[in-house]
Amino acid sequence: MLLPYECFADACTQSFSLCVCRKVIICKLIKAKKLYSYQLKKIIIITIGLFAFQLTQAQDSTQFSSEDLKLYSLLFQQTAAEYRALCYQAFNTARTHLDEMLKQNPQKKNLAIITDLDETILDNSEIFAQKIITGKEISYADWQRWLNKPNLPTVPGGVEFLQYAGSKGVHIFYISNRDVRGVPVTLTILQKLRLPDADTSNMLFMSDDFSKESRRQTVMKNYDVVMLLGDNLDDFMQVFESRPINERFAATDSLKNEWGKKFIVLPNAVYGEWENALFDYEDVDSLSLEQKIEKLKAVLKDTRDK
């Protein structure tokens, strides 16, 4: 196969006498070589450009991690005024119900409220956001730094509601699935927030049992629990624990008269048992991003019959 300047030289030798043509041929060859050299450079530059573009595209697509699936949920928690409104709505409802109950039972003693902490009173969205931004797992040191941060964000309306309930003589118990070793640092946080009954005797954190049921029962032995607050249905009753989606729905429906009364639910679109139910309580850490997306799409309901 002839290269471009070789074709040009071949045509010239057939049209002109040898002596005249030699000079012309040399000139044309030089020009043709320059032209070829220029075109070759152009081709090389374009090829390198295309390769670099494809490489960037490939890198971009592989930069996404499973944590990025939580991006919209976190933004909802951090930026949607609707999220704040839902929180205020929950605590306003709680206050209305508490007032009604106290009015109807003025003589009742040993009344208590059980509250969860994370995403019920304390807002941890920033530490989850760090995971997305840095692409790194949250280490124990990161978590400790976070807990010691001054002015930790709180769920709108939560602190005020607990202070109100405390002022009415209702005892507050903090049942959290934070590790029991986290009691001292969390106690400092609760005290800084001036939350009522902020004392280790009222903080029932997780030791070996993920279920909160036995801790709730401990409180109920001596107190009349009039209200429970949480962002996860496991914060309310054992019936929700490790159940598939349809059973969680059925249990929620069977308790429909309790929501907004004895049970006050806070929105959490970032994590919770609802998320574990999506993956049938499988160990999601072992799944790739593609596998997760495939499983999530399989759960999604669309207009087709299934």
Ligand SMILES: [Mg+2]
């Ligand atoms: Mg929680």
